[in-house]
Amino acid sequence: MANVVLPDPDATLAQTATAFRRWLTELAAELEPFRHEVAEELDLAYARFRPLQRLLWDHGWHRLGWANEVGGLGGTPLHRYVVAEELAAAGYVNPGIHGSIEIIAPMLVRFAPGLAEHHVPVGVRGDEVWCQGFSEPDAGSDLGSLRTRAVVDGEGFRINGQKMWSSNGHIASWCCLLARTGEAADGYRGLTMFWVDLSSTGVRVVPTKLESGSSDTSEIFFDDVYVPNTHLIGDVGQGWPVVMYLMQFERGAYAWGRQADLHTQLTELIRDHADEFPTDADEIVGDTYLTLLGLRSRCRDTIGELAAGNDLGPAFSIDKILLSTAEQTVTEGARKLLHPRLELAADDDPVAELWRSRWSFSRITTIYGGAGEVQRDLVAERLLGLPRGR
Ligand SMILES: Cc1cc2nc3c(=O)[nH]c(=O)nc-3n(C[C@H](O)[C@H](O)[C@H](O)COP(=O)(O)OP(=O)(O)OC[C@H]3O[C@@H](n4cnc5c(N)ncnc54)[C@H](O)[C@@H]3O)c2cc1C
Incomplete structure (x- = not known):
């Protein structure tokens, strides 16, 4: 693309964050359609956010942290994790499909470099889904x-x-x-x-x-x-070590992206609806925020380990437990704060509809990526050394 200045993969994380924020401001008009999440089918969401994936690729932001061999600019994965957080913090919806790329692409790079060379660039720029x-x-x-x-x-x-x-x-x-x-x-x-x-x-x-x-x-x-x-x-x-390698990203790196989205969802809820909140809102918001901060602190260490190429072992089950807890705490918090809109409002109330769909989705976060009970077993037996319960 003509006149595009690609980001510097040697920049510090703080410099990357600043440069990305500047880019978001400069392109604010073009990015406006990607600001609003609505409850919609996956194919429609993909069609809507695919141009954002393309834009982030063409301007180099989603090429950060990937090796040149797979179309990247170099730098560390932390560069692109910073971009994901800044994108969410600025109120943009992370292209949902991108979550699966952050889970599957590292596995392709590590275990099938020939396939990664072709598929990683095509997937990251939004031209195919895995x-x-x-x-x-x-x-x-x-x-x-x-x-x-x-x-x-x-x-x-x-x-x-x-x-x-x-x-x-x-x-x-x-x-x-x-x-x-x-x-x-x-x-x-x-x-x-x-x-x-x-x-x-x-x-x-x-x-x-x-x-x-x-x-x-x-x-x-x-x-x-x-x-x-x-x-x-x-x-x-070798399928088992390969799938366990992938699971580190499914339970660890994915949680980083989600905590960024959840922070923004909570912030926007407070910004737009504080005047409808009940009298015990401070307590609900405080509990929710603390749960999110706990998740963020944990994930920050995890993405550091992943970026350094370290094997997390069963420890990534902790991130998965904290993520599903946070997903359910945020949506249950929203239900109480907007009460009784989630329960009673008709489908033509877009705020109720969106939070209803988020609330429903949060129920399954203790199932996908590994059931909550199994994650707790792994932590108990393999990290804490407690006796097997069965
Ligand atoms: C929305 C969604 C998206 C998903 N996406 C994918 C995907 O993209 N790809 C994919 O392959 N799979 C996917 N899954 C499947 C998911 O990984 C499984 O549903 C999950 O691992 C649980 O397996 P199961 O459904 O067979 O339940 P089971 O394993 O039969 O578990 C049933 C119940 O028994 C409990 N249980 C089972 N074993 C133990 C144990 N050892 N100790 C204690 N309790 C136990 C479980 O916690 C659970 O409560 C998805 C699931 C959902 C709901």
């Missing part, structure tokens, strides 16, 4: 029992099975799929991660309507789907 295919009807918390099979066929594999709850599934063009290449008795061993083209013959994607009314997840059926060896993520049989 999803995760891990959970199955009989395998969620216990992925070791998954049954989708991949069998060697010439220079690739044939895949048969069913995945469910794949976020973004019906708008995704690629899926990172965990399948069994070993024996069922191998459990967590004998799993392999694949990068599957969802336009392949034999793939069928069926959206699932959630209680919130939106179709954010899908079932994906694989009927003799061919995947070439070049689309392996990591080695055959």
Whole structure:
């Protein structure tokens, strides 16, 4: 693009934040459509925020922290985490799809550099959507029992099975799929991660309507789907370490982006609706704010560790627990502060509608990315060394 001055990957984090804020001010008119979140279906939200992803790519902000090999400008991942927080703090809606990029792209970079070279730039600039295919009807918390099979066929594999709850599934063009290449008795061993083209013959994607009314997840059926060896993520049989690597970003880096969004949601709620708040509002706002600050403090350390390339082990379960607690505290706080609008207002009240959909979504934050009870078990057993309860 002509006349675009790309950000400096050698700048300090404070300098990056300042430069990004200046850019936001200069482009305020162009960015205005990306300021307002509304309750809407995923495909509509993607279409609406895709130009923002493109703009952030073209102006280099979303290229910070990615290596040159994948279209990045260099710098550390902390640069782009700072950009995410500043974007939210300025009242813009983080392109939602970008959350899944921050989870999946680091895995591609680490375990499938050839695939990353092509797909990371295309995904980060908003031109394709990716999803995760891990959970199955009989395998969620216990992925070791998954049954989708991949069998060697010439220079690739044939895949048969069913995945469910794949976020973004019906708008995704690629899926990172965990399948069994070993024996069922191998459990967590004998799993392999694949990068599957969802336009392949034999793939069928069926959206699932959630209680919130939106179709954010899908079932994906694989009927003799061919995947070439070049689309392996990591080695055959290494699926478990690969998915655990991804989970650090799903439970850690994703939480950083969400805390930034939640801070802005709370700030805007207070700014726009304080005159309707009940008499005990100070206590509700105080509790909510403290929960968010706790999450932010934790996530700040976590993204530092991730940026340094350190393995977090089971510690990222703490971020996941704090995030789901914060999601539910903020939305429950909003419900009380706006009472009785969430319960009683009609669908044509956009504020009630938006907070209702956020409230519904917050209920599932203790399920996706790993159920809350399982995260607590991991913290108890593997971090605190408490005796196993079963
Ligand atoms: C909105 C949403 C988005 C999702 N996105 C994706 C996605 O993109 N990709 C994907 O692969 N999956 C996705 N999932 C699936 C999600 O990861 C699983 O639902 C989750 O891991 C729980 O698995 P399950 O549903 O099979 O429940 P189960 O594992 O059957 O758990 C049922 C209950 O038993 C409890 N439980 C199970 N095991 C234990 C244990 N060892 N100790 C204590 N309690 C236990 C659980 O806490 C839970 O309360 C998504 C789910 C939702 C709701």
